[in-house]
Amino acid sequence: MAATIHAGEAYGPESIHQALHYCRANRIGHGTRLYEDPDLMQYVNDFRIPLEICLTSNVQTGAVPSLAEHPLRAYYDEGLVVTLNTDNRLISGTTLTDEYLGVHEHLAFAWGELVEVARMGFESAFLHWDEKEAMLERFDEEVEALEGARAGGS
DSSP: OOOEEEESSSSOHHHHHHHHHTSOOSEEEEOTTGGGOHHHHHHHHHTTOOEEEOHHHHHHTTSSSOGGGOTHHHHHHTTOOEEEOOSSHHHHTOOHHHHHHHHHHHHOOOHHHHHHHHHHHHHTSSSOHHHHHHHHHHHHHHHHHHHHHHHHTO
16 A cells, blocks of 8 residues: 655654655655755665655745745755655645745746656655556646647737
8 A cells, every 4th residue: 555654844854764664654744854864865766766845835934944945956856756745635735736835936946847846746656656657648738739729829
């Protein structure tokens, strides 16, 4: 059974280590403090373990002081698999659109980087391959249509 475990937000990288090695997590929810352990960060990258990033929630809980200081940019630049998420949307009062806008405005993610992060979300989904493949194909078609509209100025 596939599992996501929230770790590395309130407690440090040792909670991420425990989630991966004792609980056998396939994905890590948050992972905000992963950067504190470079060896563990390399492990997460080597094994392509997705980090479910929840920007607004991380600011609200005090895991990071502001969106601009979130380690997402560093994780992305290091090549880690990162996805954007709302955590608990009703408590956080955010939407996925708001999370993407925050990444663009506060962490200077460009269009292509936002597309890549969104694609990583689909690639990381707990779905059978045929379902995932169909979703990725549809995603790529939608991105192509959006890029065509952007190029055409409409």
